[in-house]
Amino acid sequence: MFIYKTNTKQIQNIRLHNFGVSNIKGELVFHENILDETSTFEELNLDSKYLEKKAKVLGVTKENIIVDNYKVNVIRLADFLKENPEKEYDVLKIDVEGHELQCLQGLFADETSILPIRFVQLESHNDDMYLSNNQHQDIETILNKNGFEKIAEIKHGFGDFAEIIFENKRK
Structure with missing residues (x-):
């Protein structure tokens, strides 16, 4: 979720932009997780068994x-x-811990344009850690509707999630 300036110092063609991405222009509340790479705009599902396991591994309560x-x-x-x-x-690359659909809604807000993006890669989780989870069909539908087709799904070796890659067929 975070890209630090020190991680990119040696790469000359990277520009950092200090803002979040969603389906609105404005402000959202960001929930910083004890494991910072799983921080998100999404609300936790405190009834989630996955969240309970994750909290135990991290040595904290789910709350x-x-x-x-x-x-x-x-x-x-x-x-x-x-x-x-x-x-x-x-x-x-969209890795936003449950906020993927909102990012895509913001990307395709102007449906008349052909995007200058060759591939969209996103993480797809099959757990119930966030209240907004299980939007896989909506995500695939919005991508397909806008000319992107799924070309690969790479399962991670741990957890029930995968990297999914879509190619822009209109480009």
Whole structure:
């Protein structure tokens, strides 16, 4: 979820933008997780057995997995692309811990344009850790409707999740 400037210092063609991505332009509450790479805009499902196991592994109660909440500026990806019309993107990697559908809704807000993105790669979880989970069909539908077809699904060696890659067939 976080890209730190020190991790990218040696790479010359990377620009960092300090905002979140969603289906709105404004602010959302960000839930910082004790394991920061699983932080999210989504609300935890406190009835989740997966969340209970994760908390146990992390040595906290499930109620204490979130260590901080704060507002974050968010944009729609469609607006970002309009502001950077000369850019082409090989891969859009979406790893937003349950907020994938909202990011895609923001990406496809302007349905009339052909996106300058060759591939969309996202993580697909099959657990119930977030209240908004199990939107897999909606995610695939919005991508297919906008000219992206699933070309690969790579299962992770641990947990019940996979990386899914969609290719832009309109490009």
